Amino acid sequence: MTTTTHRIIIDCDPGHDDMAAILLAAANPAIKIEAITAVCGNASVDNTTNNALRIVDTFGLDIPVYRGATQPLLHRYEFPAQFHGPTGLDSAGAELPAATSTVAEGHAVDAIIRLVDANPGEISLVVVGPMTNVALVLALRPDLAPKIKQIVFMGGSSGEGNVTPAAEFNIWADAEAARMVFKAGVPLVMFGLNVTHQTLLRRADVAAVRDAVPGDNMVADILEYYCGTYYRFAGADKPGAPLHDPCCIAWLIDPSLFEISAHAGEVIVDNGGAYGQTLIDLRPQDPAHDQREKNVGLAVAADPERFATLVTQAMIWAAERVSTRTQDVAS
Numbered sequence: 328m329t330t331t332t333h334r335i336i337i338d339c340d341p342g343h344d345d346m347a348a349i350l351l352a353a354a355n356p357a358i359k360i361e362a363i364t365a366v367c368g369n370a371s372v373d374n375t376t377n378n379a380l381r382i383v384d385t386f387g388l389d390i391p392v393y394r395g396a397t398q399p400l401l402h403r404y405e406f407p408a409q410f411h412g413p414t415g416l417d418s419a420g421a422e423l424p425a426a427t428s429t430v431a432e433g434h435a436v437d438a439i440i441r442l443v444d445a446n447p448g449e450i451s452l453v454v455v456g457p458m459t460n461v462a463l464v465l466a467l468r469p470d471l472a473p474k475i476k477q478i479v480f481m482g483g484s485s486g487e488g489n490v491t492p493a494a495e496f497n498i499w500a501d502a503e504a505a506r507m508v509f510k511a512g513v514p515l516v517m518f519g520l521n522v523t524h525q526t527l528l529r530r531a532d533v534a535a536v537r538d539a540v541p542g543d544n545m546v547a548d549i550l551e552y553y554c555g556t557y558y559r560f561a562g563a564d565k566p567g568a569p570l571h572d573p574c575c576i577a578w579l580i581d582p583s584l585f586e587i588s589a590h591a592g593e594v595i596v597d598n599g600g601a602y603g604q605t606l607i608d609l610r611p612q613d614p615a616h617d618q619r620e621k622n623v624g625l626a627v628a629a630d631p632e633r634f635a636t637l638v639t640q641a642m643i644w645a646a647e648r649v650s651t652r653t654q655d656v657a658s
């Protein structure tokens with residue numbers, strides 16, 4: 328019997344790779360998802376909340392879903408429907424069914440505050456969308472920072488961005504929120520594009536998910552949509568589509584999948600071309616004289632093959648689970 332080793336809240340903007348992160352966590356008994364909190368990002372918070380509800384309902388996950396921030400802290404932006412589709416979770420075939428459950432009562436920020444306050448040092452925040460909800464938690468209750476075990480997040484990069492040359496989407500969408508999180512003193516483990524562009528979902532992985540459940544296979548269809556969108560933007564010659572958000576969960580399950588190193592990091596919020604950049608100080612220094620505050624544990628390397636195996640196994644688990652649930656309902 329595997330005991331729970333990680334109690335987490337997944338703060339997300341589902342989002343295809345957000346769904347993969349939720350399913351990877353749900354498939355692993357060492358992880359207990361205490362709550363899913365939705366935020367505006369890949370789509371409106373109405374859509375990201377609804378997508379989170381569709382995920383927990385379709386896969387039979389007993390996890391409360393809370394609705395969070397409707398817009399970033401300071402600025403307004405249009406949702407990038409070109410990546411995840413108008414719903415935020417479009418499919419190349421079978422769609423997730425409409426949600427049957429309802430959103431949990433209360434705001435996502437209040438839910439995070441309540442869970443962390445009641446479980447000091449126990450809860451890891453896994454943040455795989457813009458950091459608006461987490462920044463609001465820290466603004467409302469700065470005294471909670473020492474009670475948050477760690478913030479494991481997908482965002483930023485120690486190299487190039489994906490929305491601009493400098494900025495990755497989750498950080499760019501609310502750089503002011505991210506700057507607050509980087510300065511809060513909570514242990515940070517960062518999975519940026521510098522490493523998530525190594526952790527690919529390849530065509531063979533999607534095929535393995537499809538082969539595992541012949542016939543209707545909405546998990547394979549949804550993954551196919553995500554990969555197809557990436558290939559349309561990046562080129563069909565690419566060996567696979569970066570699966571960003573599940574990196575956070577994969578690391579919790581098996582830290583040996585990644586190399587993490589501590590660095591000083593900050594988020595740029597100037598209104599120039601560097602807006603939303605995560606500026607990570609990678610310069611080597613003699614430890615005897617290094618006075619920098621190393622506030623970020625940066626993932627600098629990954630094992631792509633073992634990552635793909637772990638994620639593909641979880642997607643197969645999910646595809647089989649929904650197939651079984653569909654058969655049970657039909658019988």
Ligand code: RIB
Nearest residue numbers: 342344345455496497571
């Ligand atoms: O840049 C990748 C990130 O932006 C991922 O979290 C993806 O879901 C989108 O939110």
Ligand code: CA
Nearest residue numbers: 342345455456
């Ligand atoms: Ca996301």
